[in-house]
Amino acid sequence: MTAGRMLWAAAGLAALGGCSPEPSGGDVAMSQTAGQAFYLDYCSACHGRTGRGDGPAAPGLSVRPADLTRLSERNGGTFPILPVMGRIYGYTQGRGGGGGPMPEFGPLLDGDTMLVDLGDGVLTPTPVKLIALVNHLGALQPD
Numbered sequence: 001m002t003a004g005r006m007l008w009a010a011a012g013l014a015a016l017g018g019c020s021p022e023p024s025g026g027d028v029a030m031s032q033t034a035g036q037a038f039y040l041d042y043c044s045a046c047h048g049r050t051g052r053g054d055g056p057a058a059p060g061l062s063v064r065p066a067d068l069t070r071l072s073e074r075n076g077g078t079f080p081i082l083p084v085m086g087r088i089y090g091y092t093q094g095r096g097g098g099g100g101p102m103p104e105f106g107p108l109l110d111g112d113t114m115l116v117d118l119g120d121g122v123l124t125p126t127p128v129k130l131i132a133l134v135n136h137l138g139a140l141q142p143d
């Protein structure tokens with residue numbers, strides 16, 4: 001089972017719990033395509049289309065973009081959902097205070113939320129677009 005599918009399972013459980021508002025399974029499936037589209041629009045310039053950190057903007061940066069296909073490998077084989085979400089959304093580096101070249105995407109990802117257990121046993125209201133994007137990153141991890 002890939003990390004991406006584990007997150008799908010978590011999202012499915014939250015939906016079964018009758019929390020609202022939550023998209024139907026079909027809407028979430030659609031949002032995986034949305035996650036890929038968001039990635040290609042906002043991430044691939046630095047991280048590359050396949051996530052290896054080799055996008056066209058990478059050579060001009062002071063810091064090399066992370067290889068996003070190795071997130072699980074570098075975390076002992078488990079996809080680090082919470083740190084990855086925090087890194088993308090921006091709060092782990094303190095809004096605007098990161099200093100690295102990667103922008104924070106919180107404002108772009110805000111919108112509809114759904115309640116998801118992100119692995120800590122707590123149902124957390126999470127932007128649907130962020131879930132879709134992180135599912136796409138999960139799918140980039142080799143089996």
Ligand code: HEC
Pocket residue numbers: 038039042043044045046047057061063064065066068071084087088100101102103105133
């Ligand atoms: C302007 C270039 C740039 C863009 C655009 C960008 N990143 Fe990054 N990203 C970086 C750099 C450079 C790093 C490594 C240094 C750091 O962590 O700040 C990084 C680090 C990361 C990390 C942390 C990886 C780790 O090993 O902990 C994640 C996750 C990530 N990026 C995801 C994304 C996603 C998803 C997007 C699109 C929504 C995105 N990035 C857009 C430059 C970028």
